[in-house]
Amino acid sequence: MPKTKHKILVVTDDPSLRAALAEKLSASRFDLCYSDGEVMQKVFDEVPHLVVIDEGFKRGEGLRTALAIKRDMVLKYVPVALLAARRHALRRRKTGLIDLFFERPPEWKNFLLSIRRLLAKNYNELDLNPLTNLPGARSSLLRIERAIASRKRFAVCCADLSHLGVFNKVYGDARGDKVIARLAKIIQRAVKEEGGSDDFVGHLGGDDFIVVTHPHAAEGISRRIAELFDEAAPRFYDRRHREEGHLLERSDEGVLTRYPLIAVSIAVVQNGTRPLSEITEISAIASDLQRCMKKLPGSRYMEDRRQARRENDDKDQGVSETAKSVRIGGFGRGHEEKYRDFFVEVLEKGRIETLYQPIVDLRERKVIGFEAMTRGFSHSPLKDSSLLFAAAREYGKIQELDELCVEHVLKSGQGIGTDKKLFLNLNHETLITPGVMKRLFRKRGAIGLKSLVIEITEESILRSFQKIKDALFELKKEGVSVAIDDVGGGAVSLRDVAILKPDYMKFDRSLIRQIHRSKTKQQIVRSMLLFASGFHALTAAEGIETKEECQTAAACGVHLGQGYYFARPGKAFPEVIFH
Known part of the structure; x- marks a missing residue:
């Protein structure tokens, strides 16, 4: 019987095999969790000590799933046991990457003994650093x-x-x-x-x-x-x-x-x-x-x-x-020239695309709005939004890129509906430029100013607090709402947030990741909810990826949610399937 209660992730969509594994492993005092969907994400979420995979998972995708784990730069340190059909078991052993192989169904005594021996080595236990998802x-x-x-x-x-x-x-x-x-x-x-x-x-x-x-x-x-x-x-x-x-x-x-x-x-x-x-x-x-x-x-x-x-060597080396x-x-000058050429093409030909991610009312289970996200075209080296905006900052063209992004959003977002909010990210250089906001939203079509929510980051507040404060005051006078992004990331004081009085506070995803496993994170979120209620701000949890994170955020009292659990970013406008 293991001294430490190890966690085992069981990957199968066969009800009878799942029941048998649950009975045998639970009787041996292992903690169990299950996946019949996104396995890689489940391994990151649960950080199990062992993954047991049925080769027949998803009509024969079990081996491919096991190999994907073992070839991943981080997850390869999680042991994997594969349950293979009798006719495949010997051949599967030749892959060289999988830690344990068993015929399906296994001989249970040998199965449990082999698992205990593997876990007793304890060298593959994975403690992920929360910032990088690398072993800690x-x-x-x-x-x-x-x-x-x-x-x-x-x-x-x-x-x-x-x-x-x-x-x-x-x-x-x-x-x-x-x-x-x-x-x-x-x-x-x-x-x-x-x-x-x-x-x-x-x-x-x-x-x-x-x-x-x-x-x-x-x-x-x-x-x-x-x-x-x-x-x-x-x-x-x-x-x-x-x-x-x-x-x-x-x-x-x-x-x-x-x-x-x-x-x-x-x-x-x-x-x-x-x-x-x-x-x-x-x-x-x-x-x-x-x-x-x-x-x-x-x-x-x-x-x-x-x-x-050597003992007689007196020399200090x-x-x-x-x-x-x-x-x-x-x-890397050659790379900079390449990026500059592509960036010029972005501005001159408008080679960007806008994706939208739903923002959901956690209590009412309905979509209240969408966040607009910009990236380069699919085959561009500036496809990644962080590279695109880094290039704009490098070449002193942040405001020009912001204006192009807003133009695209206002064109592609016309069908959003008057009952939905449209969340837009703007850089501080654009926000603090006098008169630029009226010019940006002059051609907004059917989208009213009261439908717009301008998101600013804690970084923007740190760099130009007084100018940002004045700019947000002018926006709010026009009926535009304001959201502060990444609250709780530690960069800005809550005092500054209170002075700005945003309409929305979006919690940093580091607070939300595995919040169901952390009483400390839950207490921090509750404290921030109390803080936000002082100036009547709605709160949003970013980066929700699992049912447990969603349920815990809602139980804490968070108003809104956003993340892959509801929908990935897509063209106007992704539907949400409520689980």
């Missing part, structure tokens, strides 16, 4: 311990950002989190391009990441991380700071200081030149390398090449003499 500190440390115990050659690449604290001071923590999330994607891409199928990517917390790989792949991975990050880095900044090449801020001692732009440093520690028997050794070596790199400009990686010291340091130069 515990999984990362277990993976390094496993590499040490294997007595095989391995390397650990430790990635860290320079000057993120100053960046957060200027732009706010919410924008800093976006930098961290982008670095996570960059690391995963680099590992896919340069690493192997068994490589591990972990997020220790903050801006600290690790990659566990083979020494032969470590340099290629590290170089690619630095190259990709330097290509992305300019878009984290406003145009002025990018052109200046630094941030001017006071240090902790009060001295006005020029801080370079954010760079990534990767310390590479491997056991090819010296034995490594403790995680603390790896940490100490990586810290030495990081300290050395942070004294140098730009993104770079540094590989430790110090030999194990310093990092500068025994480590290889490589600077990654430039910000």
Whole structure:
């Protein structure tokens, strides 16, 4: 009987097999959850210790589902047991990725014993970092311990950002989190391009990441991380700071200081030149390398090449003499030219499309409005909205892009109906420009001003509070409603929100994700509901993806909901199927 109550996700649409698995696994004191739909999302939501999949799931899609989990950069660390038909069982074992195979139905005694043995190893337990969905500190440390115990050659690449604290001071923590999330994607891409199928990517917390790989792949991975990050880095900044090449801020001692732009440093520690028997050794070596790199400009990686010291060797082998340091130069000028050409085409030919996502009244179970979302055309390198707007900010064309987006929304959204609200996102540069709002909404057709809701982010409030306050006051005088997006992300004070008195408060999705499992999150949401009631604002939960999140948000008293659970963004106007 397991000492820890492990959670097992059962994936089958066969009622008799599901009942048999429920009986046997529950009797062995396992916690069970089930999926007969979106399996990958269910694994992310539940974070099970094991997934048991019926090969016959969805008319034979079980094996493909199992392989999709094992090939995913994050989910591959969750063990998978496949129940295969007798004639397929031996052949399925040859795939090499699945952890356990059993004939269907299994011999129950052997089935339970094999599961207990697998879970007893405990090295695949997945603790996801909430910002990046990568394995967290515990999984990362277990993976390094496993590499040490294997007595095989391995390397650990430790990635860290320079000057993120100053960046957060200027732009706010919410924008800093976006930098961290982008670095996570960059690391995963680099590992896919340069690493192997068994490589591990972990997020220790903050801006600290690790990659566990083979020494032969470590340099290629590290170089690619630095190259990709330097290509992305300019878009984290406003145009002025990018052109200046630094941030001017006071240090902790009060001295006005020029801080370079954010760079990534990767310390590479491997056991090819010296034995490594403790995680603390790896940490100490990586810290030495990081300290050395942070004294140098730009993104770079540094590989430790110090030999194990002999007892009679008195020489102090310093990092500068025994480590290889490589600077990654430039910000990818060729890529910038390519993006500039595509962006010019976006503005000149209007090559964008507008998608709409429903916003639902959780109590009445009806659609009250739609949020308009803009992206580039399907085959454009600027299809992703974050890249599109980053390019606009880079080239000083945010207001022009905002105007183009509003024009598209007002054309495609004419059929929304007078009883529905139309939620629009605008950047602070557009909001604070005198007279621009009247020009933007001059050709709104059948859409009345009272149907419009302008969404602003906490970031906009941080950057231009007084100007934003004045702009919102003018909007509200015209009958336009105001929503503050991402409330609860930690970037702006509730005092500022209270002064602005928005009509809607949209909770940051980090508060809503798995809210049914967190009493703390539920209490925070209830407190914010009480706060919002003080100025009669309606509240909305963003990022609802499961029935449990929806039910818990409604039980807390949240008025509105939005997310994939109701509908994905689509062309005007997606229907909602109420579950």
